[in-house]
Amino acid sequence: MRIVVTGLLGQYAFGGVTWDYIQYLLGFRDLGQDVWYLEDSGAWPYDPVGKTITADCAYNVGYLRELMTHFGFGDHWIYRNGADGKFHGAGETAARDLIKNADLLVNVSSAGWLKDYDFGVKHQMFIDGDPMFCQVNLLEPKSADYSARVRAHDSHFTFGLNVGNPGCLAPETGIRWKKTVQPIALDYWPLQADDAPDRFTTVMNWASYAPIEWQGKPYGQKDLEFERFKRLPEHTPQHLEMAMGQGIGSRRPTDELRGLGWTILEAGDVLPDYRTYHEFLRTSKAEWSVAKHGYVQGRTGWFSCRTACYLALGRPAVVQETGWSDYLPSGDGVIAFSTLDEAVAAIADLNDHYAEHQAAARALAVQYFEARKVCADLLAQAGIA
Numbered sequence: 001m002r003i004v005v006t007g008l009l010g011q012y013a014f015g016g017v018t019w020d021y022i023q024y025l026l027g028f029r030d031l032g033q034d035v036w037y038l039e040d041s042g043a044w045p046y047d048p049v050g051k052t053i054t055a056d057c058a059y060n061v062g063y064l065r066e067l068m069t070h071f072g073f074g075d076h077w078i079y080r081n082g083a084d085g086k087f088h089g090a091g092e093t094a095a096r097d098l099i100k101n102a103d104l105l106v107n108v109s110s111a112g113w114l115k116d117y118d119f120g121v122k123h124q125m126f127i128d129g130d131p132m133f134c135q136v137n138l139l140e141p142k143s144a145d146y147s148a149r150v151r152a153h154d155s156h157f158t159f160g161l162n163v164g165n166p167g168c169l170a171p172e173t174g175i176r177w178k179k180t181v182q183p184i185a186l187d188y189w190p191l192q193a194d195d196a197p198d199r200f201t202t203v204m205n206w207a208s209y210a211p212i213e214w215q216g217k218p219y220g221q222k223d224l225e226f227e228r229f230k231r232l233p234e235h236t237p238q239h240l241e242m243a244m245g246q247g248i249g250s251r252r253p254t255d256e257l258r259g260l261g262w263t264i265l266e267a268g269d270v271l272p273d274y275r276t277y278h279e280f281l282r283t284s285k286a287e288w289s290v291a292k293h294g295y296v297q298g299r300t301g302w303f304s305c306r307t308a309c310y311l312a313l314g315r316p317a318v319v320q321e322t323g324w325s326d327y328l329p330s331g332d333g334v335i336a337f338s339t340l341d342e343a344v345a346a347i348a349d350l351n352d353h354y355a356e357h358q359a360a361a362r363a364l365a366v367q368y369f370e371a372r373k374v375c376a377d378l379l380a381q382a383g384i385a
Contacts (some may be wrong), residue, residue, distance in 0.1 A: 006112030015277020027371030129158025162301030233261025333360030
């Protein structure tokens with residue numbers, strides 16, 4: 001079966017983004033499928049060196065070529081520059097043949113809209129990586145084009161494990177959402193038995209985009225949730241180190257956070273690619289992280305790909321409750337928190353029983369997130385043989 005995965009590997013040539021998408025390719029390949037990567041988002045390239053949008057895609061294409069070579073996909077990739085419409089990698093003919101004749105198109109997180117193709121692909125699969133925000137946007141009159149394109153897919157999945165269930169505030173859209181989690185290619189995240197530096201870490205952006213409003217209530221970004229826990233360093237001796245983007249408008253209150261005891265690293269500087277991102281997680285003792293305000297307030301059940309990568313390494317996690325603990329076990333390997341006191345207690349518990357939490361973290365990753373298993377479940381739920 002020929003499977004085409006869309007993504008933003010070239011557009012945003014950063015470590016975390018790389019792992020978000022590449023693990024779908026790895027999971028489907030491990031199932032014995034003929035896997036291709038096609039990036040045609042329509043966006044102009046982002047240059048992470050110059051930190052600007054540009055018409056020149058040389059850096060992006062170079063990163064993508066090196067990435068695909070490293071993971072053994074050879075020439076099974078295509079990148080289209082939104083600035084001039086030119087195709088790179090396997091080229092335009094291959095891209096159009098894939099969309100006309102492939103068996104499955106996997107559109108991860110609205111990454112590929114492919115506006116000027118002759119569609120003949122047998123099955124189009126949409127994976128919502130941004131629950132609450134996605135569902136609200138589907139109902140916005142100004143987003144009619146987005147809504148039509150999402151609805152044109154044959155199957156719809158979401159990382160919101162609670163979407164459609166009582167207690168979740170994500171609105172009804174008329175779409176029957178199937179549930180999924182992010183795939184983790186465990187061979188690339190081997191269990192770490194050695195001691196790690198005594199630091200709890202995470203990788204995050206202060207705010208990725210502006211808040212949305214639904215039924216008179218705002219649903220925002222991680223900045224709103226972090227505000228609730230900004231005094232955490234005053235309540236635990238644990239060193240807390242955040243690789244954190246400054247967010248839209250560069251509004252992160254860096255001096256205030258450092259004054260409160262946080263170690264703040266510039267994510268774009270210290271984690272420029274998939275290798276440095278992996279090393280940052282590997283050399284952490286554990287993760288501590290908040291979730292987007294919209295995920296929390298919407299009770300969506302979202303769970304992070306990044307957290308799953310920590311777990312695979314045997315690096316346990318203390319992460320904010322979004323409703324995910326109704327579907328994934330909390331308490332051993334990963335602990336949910338909703339209040340400052342719960343976060344403090346979870347950090348202490350993890351430190352007091354670290355070896356047990358390490359083993360449990362890896363076991364959770366194997367049971368719930370193994371890439372081949374997740375990708376096989378996508379096919380099964382979609383009814384694809």
